[in-house]
Amino acid sequence: xxxxxxxxxxLLARKVTRRDFVKTGSLLALGATSFPTILAACSxxxxxxxxxxxxLKILQWSHFxxxxxxxxxxxxxxxxxxxxxxxxxxxxxxxxxxxxxGKQLDFARLTNFNPHTNRYFGFTYSFAPDPGDYRQSFFxxxxxxxxxxxxxxxLTATAQIKSKTKGAVRGxxxxxxxxxxxxxxxxxxxxxxxxxQDADSNVTINSDAVVGAVDYMAxxxxxxxxxxxxxxxxxxxxxxxxxxSLSFILNSISAYRTAQASKPDVAKDIFFxxxxxxxxxxxxxxxxxxxxxxxxxxxxxSQDVAKEFLLYLADHASDFVYQSKLYEFPVNPxxxxxxxxxxxxxxxxxxxxxSDPASKLQVLKDATTWSVNVGYPGPASPxxxxxxxxxxxxxxxxxxxxxxxxxxxxxxxxxxQIKAIFASWRQKGLVGGTK
Amino acid sequence: xxxxAARRTVIIDETVRVHHLLDREEVLGPLMLAxxxxxxxxLVGLPLLFVFIYSFSDATTGSDTFNFVGLETFQKTIADPVxxxxxxxxxxxxxxxxxxxxxxxxxxxxxxxxxxxGKWFVRFLILxxxxxxxxxxxxxxxxxxxxxxxPFNWILGQVHLIDQGTPVAWLGQDSLAVASVVALQAWRTLxxxxxxxxxxxTSIPPELNEQAEVDGAGFxxxxxxxTMPLLAPIMMVAILFGxxxxxxxxxxxxxxxxxxxxxxxxxxGSWSFYTGIQGGSLAQGAAIGIxxxxxxxxxxxxxxxxxxxxxxx
Numbered sequence: 001x002x003x004x005x006x007x008x009x010x011l012l013a014r015k016v017t018r019r020d021f022v023k024t025g026s027l028l029a030l031g032a033t034s035f036p037t038i039l040a041a042c043s044x045x046x047x048x049x050x051x052x053x054x055x056l057k058i059l060q061w062s063h064f065x066x067x068x069x070x071x072x073x074x075x076x077x078x079x080x081x082x083x084x085x086x087x088x089x090x091x092x093x094x095x096x097x098x099x100x101x102g103k104q105l106d107f108a109r110l111t112n113f114n115p116h117t118n119r120y121f122g123f124t125y126s127f128a129p130d131p132g133d134y135r136q137s138f139f140x141x142x143x144x145x146x147x148x149x150x151x152x153x154x155l156t157a158t159a160q161i162k163s164k165t166k167g168a169v170r171g172x173x174x175x176x177x178x179x180x181x182x183x184x185x186x187x188x189x190x191x192x193x194x195x196x197q198d199a200d201s202n203v204t205i206n207s208d209a210v211v212g213a214v215d216y217m218a219x220x221x222x223x224x225x226x227x228x229x230x231x232x233x234x235x236x237x238x239x240x241x242x243x244x245s246l247s248f249i250l251n252s253i254s255a256y257r258t259a260q261a262s263k264p265d266v267a268k269d270i271f272f273x274x275x276x277x278x279x280x281x282x283x284x285x286x287x288x289x290x291x292x293x294x295x296x297x298x299x300x301x302s303q304d305v306a307k308e309f310l311l312y313l314a315d316h317a318s319d320f321v322y323q324s325k326l327y328e329f330p331v332n333p334x335x336x337x338x339x340x341x342x343x344x345x346x347x348x349x350x351x352x353x354x355s356d357p358a359s360k361l362q363v364l365k366d367a368t369t370w371s372v373n374v375g376y377p378g379p380a381s382p383x384x385x386x387x388x389x390x391x392x393x394x395x396x397x398x399x400x401x402x403x404x405x406x407x408x409x410x411x412x413x414x415x416x417q418i419k420a421i422f423a424s425w426r427q428k429g430l431v432g433g434t435k
Numbered sequence: 436x437x438x439x440a441a442r443r444t445v446i447i448d449e450t451v452r453v454h455h456l457l458d459r460e461e462v463l464g465p466l467m468l469a470x471x472x473x474x475x476x477x478l479v480g481l482p483l484l485f486v487f488i489y490s491f492s493d494a495t496t497g498s499d500t501f502n503f504v505g506l507e508t509f510q511k512t513i514a515d516p517v518x519x520x521x522x523x524x525x526x527x528x529x530x531x532x533x534x535x536x537x538x539x540x541x542x543x544x545x546x547x548x549x550x551x552x553g554k555w556f557v558r559f560l561i562l563x564x565x566x567x568x569x570x571x572x573x574x575x576x577x578x579x580x581x582x583x584x585x586p587f588n589w590i591l592g593q594v595h596l597i598d599q600g601t602p603v604a605w606l607g608q609d610s611l612a613v614a615s616v617v618a619l620q621a622w623r624t625l626x627x628x629x630x631x632x633x634x635x636x637t638s639i640p641p642e643l644n645e646q647a648e649v650d651g652a653g654f655x656x657x658x659x660x661x662t663m664p665l666l667a668p669i670m671m672v673a674i675l676f677g678x679x680x681x682x683x684x685x686x687x688x689x690x691x692x693x694x695x696x697x698x699x700x701x702x703x704g705s706w707s708f709y710t711g712i713q714g715g716s717l718a719q720g721a722a723i724g725i726x727x728x729x730x731x732x733x734x735x736x737x738x739x740x741x742x743x744x745x746x747x748x
Contacts, residue, residue: 176693226604230608231607385715386710386714421716428495
């Protein structure tokens with residue numbers, strides 16, 4: 001390339017003065033600042049027209065079932081009640097959907113409605129159940145082929161499995177600062193008859209029931225688990241179950257769906273259980289694993305389009321259920337997914353995604369009766385959101401399991417933290433209750 | 436006919452004036468500094484100002500209005516037991532990490548300033564961790580320390596130091612988790628310190644050491660009496676950079692342990708993020724962040740004093 005060489009030699013030979021440098025630098029800076037604009041114009045096929053179609057921008061996470069994203073990609077996870085003061089009132093959308101498809105389930109209502117301010121700050125359209133996931137082959141070895149039905153059974157079985165496998169296969173309930181551990185802690189507390197708050201948003205964490213749940217977790221850790229449970233992220237229990245290192249976890253069906261594609265033999269060995277019972281006379285409950293709630297910020301210029309989209313979404317419930325591979329269930333009782341999902345011979349009776357046996361997911365048929373919102377029996381308020389995001393309940397469990405505090409002390413200390421958070425949000429007028 | 440000629444002259448003079456303007460130090464200097472100043476004001480100054488404003492308020496992430504509440508947010512922050520742990524951890528992690536860095540960086544400085552084959556390749560390898568964004572390197576460490584897939588566990592299993600299938604929970608035990616976070620902070624700040632110290636070592640006139648050697652001084656005598664005193668000022672620069680990088684970082688903890696086990700590795704950066712951004716209590720998150728300020732201010736003053744002394748020479 002002699003021509004190029006000559007140009008290069010000319011440039012090198014030429015003395016660059018400070019003045020030239022400033023001039024060239026200015027041009028480069030101008031070019032650099034213009035470049036993104038050019039790119040944006042190219043990507044939209046030229047300058048946007050004022051009379052063109054309206055655009056809706058949606059912010060959503062990557063789905064736990066990757067195939068769902070392929071279906072949803074033209075369009076998106078929205079955050080919770082802490083944004084209430086900056087969101088558009090959604091009562092019109094909720095009412096319209098309820099008129100067509102029946103009243104929202106209670107836990108959905110408590111997620112997108114603030115009873116203290118009497119306002120729908122978001123629109124909840126689906127949830128993912130959070131059953132127990134277990135490896136049947138391990139549970140068969142300890143005479144529990146159908147999985148555990150109570151927390152005590154689960155402890156006994158996972159401890160025996162750990163002992164039989166010399167520690168290679170362990171229990172999989174996390175104590176870590178991550179969402180799955182948060183949900184497991186709550187499911188256990190509810191099943192022991194306790195809760196963070198009551199229906200009127202009064203703090204109720206310091207109770208014998210919660211102390212009992214913390215004591216149970218400490219025993220579970222000592223007998224059936226190892227210190228790995230303090231270091232997990234949201235994917236760890238899924239990975240451990242599929243890798244054959246964990247015998248029982250609490251999770252949605254996402255790990256199972258992933259295993260179906262990558263490790264069919266493992267998937268065949270994964271089965272599901274209903275929420276485990278704790279204290280006698282207390283209804284066993286599980287936290288919703290994910291509850292899809294959309295908010296529309298007040299600054300949005302596409303509020304009408306956004307609402308239109310949400311109504312469309314509700315109208316196509318069977319699509320989002322199917323495309324999520326039965327990960328997501330609708331929160332209104334009479335959508336077009338109802339019969340297809342729950343009906344006789346429906347998707348939960350006969351999994352269209354080739355479960356073996358086909359009826360493996362039948363256990364989820366009554367998931368709407370045992371799933372509750374974070375914050376149950378009260379609303380998922382900003383205070384509950386902050387407690388969740390600061391991982392206070394898993395840390396409370398971990399403090400007792402690691403022997404740093406007695407269960408009673410761990411609960412008492414957590415109560416102090418929770419009360420401070422409630423007081424702070426009450427001052428902002430977003431949370432009810434007085435205690 | 437004289438008017439058009441006068442106009443032509445004016446145009447030429449204007450060009451010359453611009454050229455002369457760019458040749459004047461008092462014009463060109465501020466002009467060259469302007470982009471940096473705009474960048475610093477927009478991305479450091481203004482956010483810092485907002486942190487101060489928010490910390491005296493009841494601001495949340497969900498509202499663009501707030502009230503000033505005086506010192507109430509600070510009182511709540513100081514009473515929070517996790518904040519106390521985070522404050523202690525931030526100081527302890529920084530001190531230990533930088534102590535490790537100084538020892539290793541001095542050794543590396545000697546190695547890097549020596550002459551050997553492949554010196555440039557070794558320098559390149561040592562600099563790599565510094566060029567990698569902390570989030571990326573933390574992810575790599577997360578994988579290496581994972582309870583299920585850790586290559587360290589695999590190696591320990593292969594040499595029968597642990598039973599296969601019963602992994603060491605690197606991030607699940609307090610002492611190991613703390614050691615892991617400190618190791619990551621030291622690993623990522625070590626290269627810069629090593630290069631700074633290498634530059635310091637090469638700037639020491641070789642005659643001083645040669646003369647001392649002739650006089651019978653051994654390695655340690657020369658190290659403590661000649662090298663260390665001459666290296667100390669530049670070592671201070673390396674330490675100050677390391678303190679800033681470690682004290683303010685939240686990515687290493689957030690990605691590696693998320694503050695766990697329990698709150699054993701919680702630091703000010705991560706707790707500020709959990710409280711202010713994730714939890715929505717922006718004011719308290721800002722107040723937690725403010726506690727980094729006195730240390731960083733002290734570091735800045737030391738750096739400026741060091742710079743002004745260098746100018747004096």
